[in-house]
Every structure is written in structure tokens, then in C-alpha cells.
Amino acid sequence: MKKILCIIEGLGSGGAERQLVGLASLLKRSGYDVSVLTYFPDSFYKHVLDEAEVPYEYYAKAQNKTRRIFALRKRIKQIAPDTVIAYMETEAVVSCIIRLTGLKFNLIVSERNTTQTIGLKERIRFFLYRWANWVVPNSYMQENFLLSNFGYLKPKIRTITNFVDTVFFSTIEAERSGTCKMLCVGRMTAQKNILRFLDAVKRLKEQGAALTIDWVGNNRTEYAKECMAKTNELGIGDVICFLGEKSDIRAEYQSHDVLCLPSLYEGFPNVICEAMSCGLPIVCSNVCDNPRIVLSEDNGFLFDPTDVDAMADAIKKFISLDDEKKKQMGYNNRVRAVDLFSPLKFINSYISLIEQ
Numbered sequence: 001m002k003k004i005l006c007i008i009e010g011l012g013s014g015g016a017e018r019q020l021v022g023l024a025s026l027l028k029r030s031g032y033d034v035s036v037l038t039y040f041p042d043s044f045y046k047h048v049l050d051e052a053e054v055p056y057e058y059y060a061k062a063q064n065k066t067r068r069i070f071a072l073r074k075r076i077k078q079i080a081p082d083t084v085i086a087y088m089e090t091e092a093v094v095s096c097i098i099r100l101t102g103l104k105f106n107l108i109v110s111e112r113n114t115t116q117t118i119g120l121k122e123r124i125r126f127f128l129y130r131w132a133n134w135v136v137p138n139s140y141m142q143e144n145f146l147l148s149n150f151g152y153l154k155p156k157i158r159t160i161t162n163f164v165d166t167v168f169f170s171t172i173e174a175e176r177s178g179t180c181k182m183l184c185v186g187r188m189t190a191q192k193n194i195l196r197f198l199d200a201v202k203r204l205k206e207q208g209a210a211l212t213i214d215w216v217g218n219n220r221t222e223y224a225k226e227c228m229a230k231t232n233e234l235g236i237g238d239v240i241c242f243l244g245e246k247s248d249i250r251a252e253y254q255s256h257d258v259l260c261l262p263s264l265y266e267g268f269p270n271v272i273c274e275a276m277s278c279g280l281p282i283v284c285s286n287v288c289d290n291p292r293i294v295l296s297e298d299n300g301f302l303f304d305p306t307d308v309d310a311m312a313d314a315i316k317k318f319i320s321l322d323d324e325k326k327k328q329m330g331y332n333n334r335v336r337a338v339d340l341f342s343p344l345k346f347i348n349s350y351i352s353l354i355e356q
Contacts, residue, residue: 002354004034005081007072007091010042011049011056013218013245014187015270016112019138019162020087021045025052026163026347032354037075039063044245073098081105083354088112089125096128108353111137113267114288115145126150134353136160139268141288158353161268161289163346164277166338171279171330172254180319183256183280184215185249185271186263188224188242192217193285193305195230197262200311202234207312209319213240213260216252220244253278257326258318260284264305277337281329283314293340299332 004027008020020036025048027034035055039062049056062071072094076084083106086095092109099107109132115122126146129135135156137143143159186192194215204211218224219242231237246252253259259275261284268289272282276293282300284290294300303314318326 001031001033002082003080004032004083004085004354005076005079006034006036006085006087007095008036008038008087009090010038010040011036011045012042013044015162015267016087016110017042017045018270019112020085021048021052021054022163022165022343023085023347023350024049024054026343027350028052028054030347030351035079037079039068039072044247069094069097073101073103076105077103083108085350086110092132093125093128096131099131100128106354107132108134108136108350111135111139111142111146111267114139114141114265116265118149126153129153129156132156133356134158136350136353137267138162139266139289140292142267158349160346160349162270162273162341163343164273164337164341165343166277166341169250169253169274169277169337171334176257176323179210179212180258181256182211182213182283182315183252183259183275184213184261185217185252185259185275186215186261187218188215188221188227190223191263191265193262193264194223194227196305196308197260197311198227198230198234198236198240199308200262200315201236201239203308203312204315205236205239207316209316211239211315211319214252214256215240215242216244216246216249218245249274250278253280256280258283258300260315261290262303262305262311263287266290273337273341276333277341279330279334281318281326281333283318293336299329299336 006024011017024034024036037057037059039059041058062068085108086092087110135153137159146153253275259280259282263285266288282294285305286302296302301314303310
């Protein structure tokens with residue numbers, strides 16, 4: 001039985017963390033000796049590992065940046081895994097350096113976002129990927145970026161998009177009111193483009209749109225404070241509510257009419273995939289891989305995230321649809337989710353890299 005070690009900074013409420021605990025659980029179910037190691041104590045998704053009986057270690061010795069490489073090298077040597085799967089940029093870089101020092105293991109590094117600029121930091125990171133066995137973007141946009149700018153990585157690149165537990169994230173029949181209940185999910189950061197989104201909400205309110213919005217996600221950031229201040233300034237506190245993190249995100253999908261994701265860039269957005277699986281239509285920015293999964297006027301609407309008017313117009317178009325069309329969009333998304341986000345396809349793709 002091969003031993004697999006999955007490394008990530010912490011088990012916070014983000015999409016990467018959700019995919020990592022899902023991957024570990026699926027590997028366990030497939031018969032691997034798998035464990036998860038973090039060096040920060042965030043434990044939002046630890047219950048998923050507990051339910052799957054996946055061993056978890058919080059390794060605080062690796063918190064210190066100056067000692068992180070040495071601490072993780074020592075711990076990996078003690079664990080002696082056959083394969084290390086490193087999620088997120090820091091873990092990927094550190095794991096590559098550890099391999100460079102001579103420690104032998106099959107290394108899979110996962111790219112969880114789309115790179116926006118190429119500076120010294122990025123050049124160092126992608127140079128160090130020479131010491132990874134496999135580089136796994138979770139989006140085709142990032143694959144294309146790597147092939148265009150760091151072609152020497154081509155033999156190592158294998159894109160594996162996110163999976164969704166389509167049995168758990170399922171549809172239910174819910175009562176609908178005349179007011180459109182919109183859901184937004186994501187950590188409140190500049191990447192999510194919330195300040196422009198608030199301007200769009202203000203315009204929709206002025207136009208008399210029947211709309212309420214719940215934003216679910218970490219709201220303990222400095223950017224979140226800016227967003228809340230702007231909400232008050234625009235007088236739209238009666239339209240949008242920032243709820244913070246929610247452990248039962250499925251209930252949120254199932255109790256809303258549509259998901260909106262106004263991000264400036266994404267990887268392969270977990271929240272869109274989960275919302276589609278729950279039968280929600282999608283209104284989102286036309287960036288990165290979004291147009292691959294959201295077909296305008298078929299299962300949602302796309303907009304330019306830098307254009308406030310375009311954002312407001314797309315939301316208004318959805319609100320103005322009749323109930324039958326909205327229902328059809330939701331049905332289309334459920335069908336697409338079952339086809340595109342299969343856990344079996346996802347885990348088999350990783351197993352093929354582990355076994356090579």
C-alpha cells in the first residue's frame with residue numbers, strides 16, 4: 001500500500017482546502033495510506049477528514065518561515081511517504097526545495113489559481129517546479145499560461161479540474177418568492193471584486209430590482225472592512241448581507257435562487273461547481289475557465305468584471321427571466337455538474353500520477 005502525504009498551510013474555509021480534504025478522503029477510500037499535514041491550526045474542514053478516518057497532523061514547528069523548509073524536511077523524512085501532494089504555492093515551492101536537497105519521493109504540486117503577473121517570485125517558483133514530478137493546474141487557463149511562458153514544464157503538466165460530491169450537493173424543491181435571492185460565496189478579498197459589485201448592487205436598487213444578496217465567506221479581512229463601509233455609504237445594507245463563514249454551505253445553495261461570482265480572476269471555481277450541482281443558475285465574470293462551464297443564456301449569464309454596468313445588466317437579465325426559464329437553467333446546471341465534476345474522474349486522474 002503506497003503512503004501518501006498531503007500538505008497544505010491550514011484547513012480554512014477556502015476552495016483549495018475543500019478540494020484537498022476531498023482528495024485525501026477519496027484516496028483513503030481507494031485503499032491508500034493517506035494523511036494530511038498542516039502547519040497552521042485552521043480546522044474548518046477537519047471534520048471531513050475525521051469522517052473519512054484520514055489521519056491529520058497539525059505540525060506547528062513549520063510555522064516559522066525561516067525554519068519551515070528544515071522542519072518540513074525533517075517531518076517528511078520521518079513519515080517517509082511514497083508521494084507528497086503539495087497544495088498552494090508555498091507548500092509547492094518548499095516541497096520542491098526539499099526534493100532538491102536529495103530527499104526522494106514522488107512530488108505532485110497543485111496550482112490552485114491563475115497567475116496574473118510574472119515577477120521574480122513567479123520565475124523562481126516555476127523554475128523550482130523542475131524538481132516536481134507532476135505540475136497539476138486546476139484550470140485550463142493556468143495550463144495555457146504555463147505552456148506559453150514556461151514550456152520546459154510541458155512534460156510534467158496534467159490539468160485536473162475540481163470535483164464535486166454530486167450526491168451531497170443535490171437539488172431540492174424550494175418555495176420561491178417574488179424577490180430574487182442571490183448568493184455569493186468567497187473570502188472577502190480584492191480578487192473577488194466586491195467593491196465594484198457593490199456599485200452594481202446600488203444601480204440595481206435604484207432601478208427597483210427585486211433582489212436580496214447574501215455573501216458567505218471569511219469577512220475578517222481589511223478588504224472586508226472597506227466593503228462594509230462602502231455598503232453603508234451606498235445605502236444598500238437592506239439589499240446585501242455579509243454572513244461570514246458557514247459550515248453548511250449546501251443549505252445556502254439550496255435556499256437561494258442564483259449564485260453570483262464577480263471575481264477578477266479564478267482558478268476553477270469550487271463555488272460555481274457546487275452551486276451548479278445544487279441546480280442553481282450562475283451569473284459570473286467571463287474570466288479564466290468560467291466560460292468553459294457557464295454558457296450565457298443556457299445555464300447562466302457572463303459579464304465583464306471591470307464594467308459595473310455590464311455586471312448590473314447581467315443580474316437584471318436573470319431577474320427578468322420567467323420562472324420556467326430559471327428552472328430550466330438550474331436543471332441544465334445539474335446535468336452539466338454530474339457530467340463534468342465527477343469524483344471518479346478526479347480521483348482516477350490523481351491515481352494515475354501516483355502510480356507512474
